[in-house]
Amino acid sequence: MDFQDRRIWITGASSGIGEALALAFHRAGAKLILSARREDELKRVQSACGGEPGTLILPMDVTDAEELPKKTQLALNLFGGIDILVLNAGITQRSRTRETDESVYRRLMEVNFFGPEAMARAVLPSMLAQKSGHMVVISSVAGKFGVPMRSGYSATKFALHGFFEALRAEEERNGIHVTMVCPGYIRTDISLSALRGDGRKHAKMDSELAHGMPADECARQILKGIAGKKKEIVAAAGREKALVYLKRFFPTVLARMLGRPV
Ligand SMILES: NC(=O)c1ccc[n+]([C@@H]2O[C@H](COP(=O)([O-])OP(=O)(O)OC[C@H]3O[C@@H](n4cnc5c(N)ncnc54)[C@H](OP(=O)(O)O)[C@@H]3O)[C@@H](O)[C@H]2O)c1
Secondary structure, three states, X not given: OOOOOOEEEEEOOOOHHHHHHHHHHHHOOOEEEEEOOOHHHHHHHHHHOOOOOOEEEOOOOOOOOOOHHHHHXXXXXXXXXXXXXXXXXXXXXXXXXXXXXXXXHHHHHHHHHHHHHHHHHHHHHHHHHOOOEEEEEEOOHHHOOOOOOEHHHHHHHHHHHHHHHHHHHHHHHHOEEEEEEEEOOEEOOOOOOOEOOOOOEOOOOOHHHHOOEEHHHHHHHHXXXXXXXXXXXXXXXXXXXXXXXXXXXXXXXXXXXXXXXX
């Protein structure tokens, strides 16, 4: 796969899938801008990706709406434009709906929906001006069906599908591609920062994740899909992939399966 000199801005690049994507894009020749909040972790990933001048870091919090215009302008200036925007930063949840504070739902929406929505709208004018651009949105299989203990998380990912499908319908004819990515369980630290019902961190590695697909394999599948300008990529092991197809063709069967006690 050739991403030679493609200018790629990745959020959530300090760990997990974002880090694996950064390494894979670097190996494929891309120029990278890496964003997340933890600057020390971004520097670690930056040096693994060859350091400057090909890989630059831009620390930011995707929920900081006030800073966003400045950060976007900085990102656009670094390599003179963005070809691919990878909206990957996200957090998850581990709590039943009846035990979850409203503040947890709002936080999930801020990070997982309003962050990507605002960044996409901030970068869009420059992509339209250059008559090309590719937005890659890291959703989840939980954006295809509601997953127990993740009512807020699933809602944020469903919202991404609605927003970005509409954006695609509006702008595809103007050279803007949108790829929705739905990973299954991927071996990352995401469950450590997952929010519990009271807003505290779950702070545990879940066994499904510990036994999930390696992040570099997930990244490999994502790059292949981006190169092929796929509209949707399901980067998941057989069982989770089967659930996505069950939802499409046999939704009642899936509802029965998901309704079993957890
Ligand atoms: N792992 C899975 O099984 C799985 C499955 C489906 C979908 N996904 C999705 O994949 C994406 C990446 O998750 P991951 O599994 O790689 O987990 P991860 O290792 O915890 O990575 C999450 C990334 O998001 C960044 N982030 C979180 N809040 C942020 C904020 N407010 N501003 C900026 N950056 C922020 C984190 O960096 P800082 O803490 O440094 O800010 C980190 O780089 C998420 O959107 C997740 O929903 C993961």
